[in-house]
Amino acid sequence: MGARFEELDWKPTPMGEISLRRRREPVTGSDILEVKLGEEFLMSSLFTVAEIEVARLALAGVSGAGLDVAVGGLGLGYTAKTVLDDERVASMIVIDALGEVIGWHESGLIPLGTELSADPRCRFVHGDFFALAASGDGLDPERPGHRFDAIIVDIDHSPRHLLHPRHAAFYEPEGVARLARLLTPGGVFSLWSNDPPDADYAAVLSGVFGEVRSHVVRFANPLQGGESANTVYTAKSVQASERGTTSPAS
Numbered sequence: 650m651g652a653r654f655e656e657l658d659w660k661p662t663p664m665g666e667i668s669l670r671r672r673r674e675p676v677t678g679s680d681i682l683e684v685k686l687g688e689e690f691l692m693s694s695l696f697t698v699a700e701i702e703v704a705r706l707a708l709a710g711v712s713g714a715g716l717d718v719a720v721g722g723l724g725l726g727y728t729a730k731t732v733l734d735d736e737r738v739a740s741m742i743v744i745d746a747l748g749e750v751i752g753w754h755e756s757g758l759i760p761l762g763t764e765l766s767a768d769p770r771c772r773f774v775h776g777d778f779f780a781l782a783a784s785g786d787g788l789d790p791e792r793p794g795h796r797f798d799a800i801i802v803d804i805d806h807s808p809r810h811l812l813h814p815r816h817a818a819f820y821e822p823e824g825v826a827r828l829a830r831l832l833t834p835g836g837v838f839s840l841w842s843n844d845p846p847d848a849d850y851a852a853v854l855s856g857v858f859g860e861v862r863s864h865v866v867r868f869a870n871p872l873q874g875g876e877s878a879n880t881v882y883t884a885k886s887v888q889a890s891e892r893g894t895t896s897p898a899s
Contacts (some may be wrong), residue, residue, distance in 0.1 A: 696868065703839050716798040717739060717796075755773070799837050860884070
């Protein structure tokens with residue numbers, strides 16, 4: 650066990666001041682890692698269930714082997730680690746707008762960073778996921794036009810609560826249509842959200858994708874002594890004739 654509180658790194662960024670800190674959680678007695686952007690908490694190692702599920706649910710919907718995966722948002726690495734735990738995955742790029750976060754992983758400052766950096770299937774891309782998704786060249790600067798079997802995103806708090814207003818277009822019909830073109834046939838898009846299922850956003854997805862689900866992911870919350878929930882949206886790329894099927898929250 651370390652000190653009760655330690656700031657491991659702090660940097661100014663174009664999106665605000667970002668910090669990585671480790672603190673003793675008095676309720677559980679364990680040391681946890683937290684990332685803050687300005688005054689907002691981005692992530693905590695105390696709550697990782699939904700970060701894992703956003704990857705697991707995406708890959709559960711994809712068939713075959715030799716899968717190519719793109720992850721938007723590196724964070725503490727739990728989503729990327731879950732992707733690499735699937736032996737069918739041949740390659741993964743992880744796109745993050747903050748080079749500081751990538752640096753934490755590459756230097757081993759974040760525990761999972763050493764494992765991710767050492768896996769030859771994993772490559773970090775320093776870039777704006779939303780700008781890349783909107784470009785004509787696709788998500789991978791080294792492979793223009795490349796399509797992926799799964800695209801997994803955990804960046805904004807939800808489709809309604811954004812880290813930056815410029816992300817809004819990604820959640821609108823044209824942005825969703827552009828995203829769908831970056832998937833292989835039968836590929837899956839998944840999105841983490843801190844909010845309850847949003848029927849309007851699910852409707853936007855179902856206007857482009859064929860099979861859309863809003864999964865409610867529940868997990869213990871020791872800070873509140875009860876249970877909390879996040880939402881994971883999954884949308885599968887299928888034939889146009891099959892579009893429009895939206896499953897209720899599960």
